[in-house]
Amino acid sequence: MNTRTISKVAKKAGVGVETVRFYERKGLITQPPRSSTGGYRVYPADTAGQIRFIRQAQELGFSLREIEELLSLRTDPATDCADVRERAQTKLTEVTRKIAQMRKIQAALKQLIAACPGQGALQVCSIIEAIEVPEKPSAMPKQKRR
Amino acid sequence: MNTRTISKVAKKAGVGVETVRFYERKGLITQPPRSSTGGYRVYPADTAGQIRFIRQAQELGFSLREIEELLSLRTDPATDCADVRERAQTKLTEVTRKIAQMRKIQAALKQLIAACPGQGALQVCSIIEAIEVPEKPSAMPKQKRR
DNA sequence: ATACACTCCGTACCGTAGTACGGAGTCAAA
DNA sequence: TTTGACTCCGTACTACGGTACGGAGTGTAT
Numbered sequence: 253m254n255t256r257t258i259s260k261v262a263k264k265a266g267v268g269v270e271t272v273r274f275y276e277r278k279g280l281i282t283q284p285p286r287s288s289t290g291g292y293r294v295y296p297a298d299t300a301g302q303i304r305f306i307r308q309a310q311e312l313g314f315s316l317r318e319i320e321e322l323l324s325l326r327t328d329p330a331t332d333c334a335d336v337r338e339r340a341q342t343k344l345t346e347v348t349r350k351i352a353q354m355r356k357i358q359a360a361l362k363q364l365i366a367a368c369p370g371q372g373a374l375q376v377c378s379i380i381e382a383i384e385v386p387e388k389p390s391a392m393p394k395q396k397r398r
Numbered sequence: 399m400n401t402r403t404i405s406k407v408a409k410k411a412g413v414g415v416e417t418v419r420f421y422e423r424k425g426l427i428t429q430p431p432r433s434s435t436g437g438y439r440v441y442p443a444d445t446a447g448q449i450r451f452i453r454q455a456q457e458l459g460f461s462l463r464e465i466e467e468l469l470s471l472r473t474d475p476a477t478d479c480a481d482v483r484e485r486a487q488t489k490l491t492e493v494t495r496k497i498a499q500m501r502k503i504q505a506a507l508k509q510l511i512a513a514c515p516g517q518g519a520l521q522v523c524s525i526i527e528a529i530e531v532p533e534k535p536s537a538m539p540k541q542k543r544r
Numbered sequence: 545a546t547a548c549a550c551t552c553c554g555t556a557c558c559g560t561a562g563t564a565c566g567g568a569g570t571c572a573a574a
Numbered sequence: 575t576t577t578g579a580c581t582c583c584g585t586a587c588t589a590c591g592g593t594a595c596g597g598a599g600t601g602t603a604t
Contacts, residue, residue, distance in 0.1 A: 259550070269551090270593055278591095290600050292551055298526075305526040312500055313459030316591070322503075325510060326525050337514040344507040351500050354458055354493060357468075361490040364471060368483040379472050380444075380451040405580065415581085416563055424561095436570050438581055462561070551600070556593100563588070570581070 255287070256295040265303035272303065280306055280320055313350065356382040401433070402441040411449035418449065426452055426466055459496065502528040 262269045275281045276293075281302045284293040302323075309319045325340050360382035408415045421427045422439075427448050430439040448469075455465045471486050506528035 257550075258552095268593070271591090273553090274592060290551070292600080301526055305529050308499055308529045309503070310591090311459050312496055312503070313457050322525055325507075333514050337511055340507050340510045340514070344504065344511065347500060347504045347507060350458060351497060351504060353454055354497050354500065357455070357458070358490065358493045358497060361471075361486050361493060364486045365483055365490065368479050368486070379468060380447055383451050383454045403580075404582095414563070417561090419583090420562060436581070438570080456561090545604100547602100547604085549601085549603100552598080554596100556595075558591100558593070560590085561588100562590105563586100565586080566584100568582080571579085572577100573579105574575100574577090 256297070256299070258293050258295070261295045261300050261303070264300035265307070267303060267307070275303065275306065278316060278320075280316060280323065353383060402443070402445070404439050404441070407441045407446050407449070410446035411453070413449060413453070421449065421452065424462060424466070426462065426469065499529060 258269050258272055262272045265272070272281070276283060281299055282296060284295045284299065286292060287294050305323075306316070306319055309322065310316075314322065321339065322343060325336055325343070357379065360379045364379065404415050404418055408418045411418070418427070422429060427445055428442060430441045430445065432438060433440050451469075452462075452465055455468065456462075460468065467485065468489060471482055471489070503525065506525045510525070
């Protein structure tokens, strides 16, 4: 038969079987119903897509907890809309900030590449300076610090 | 005295002292010279910036190993320029891809927010579909898979 | 009917990235 | 000169995100 077993879903998503079970335990993917005969997991069509989303989001620096938060924005289609909206807004701010940082690194890399075969290559580009520096200790006068 | 001790650098960078030592062991920050008297670490001015860069890059989904690679693009100012260029190009491709993915999530969140207070909110936006689906198993006919 | 692949589950183990601990030595302000 | 904060080092412990193992059951192609 052409049922969506765990190994097929895993392959489609590009992960191992164990990883699928792991995400299931974590509540990151929809709990699949079981076949009445052997108690095997039978997956809905979209599970592989969910897993690929998880992997992509991880590469973008989201933890599984954060990914769960992202997914929850869609999971509950009946919950308080204003609440969803607020959480989405929070995520959006974060994502926007990340994009900005990423763009700075991108620009630094481009600059590096452009400056490189110029042969006279010295202190051309620093990458580190791509990201601006928030300087933690706010100038408090008369502190202990030696 | 106004020497840059480990705790001051840590505070400036917004991390703990142990973390600074950890990054040092990993070779991610410049090995600081030691004070001749007590053997204490005395940091150059830019170390805190390096550490902040590391933390930012982590938030963008880079592992410490990858960050080391990024930093190495600048660390060796005398090494083979073509090599640096090539590695920078690889990173640039990766960064550009990440930005694209991030933008898709950003767009999905925006759509979600826009669609939300419309009250008739049903299956409006999926987030997951923000990321397009590469479908792993290339259609090979006559396989074992059941 | 048998073989072999697949599934189940719990538990154990792994690498990464820190974080904590603790005893001994050092620095500087009172 | 004593006190308290700071530093040293190595080692141990933690959380996260998987990955592997292994024994028992199931499904199906030959």
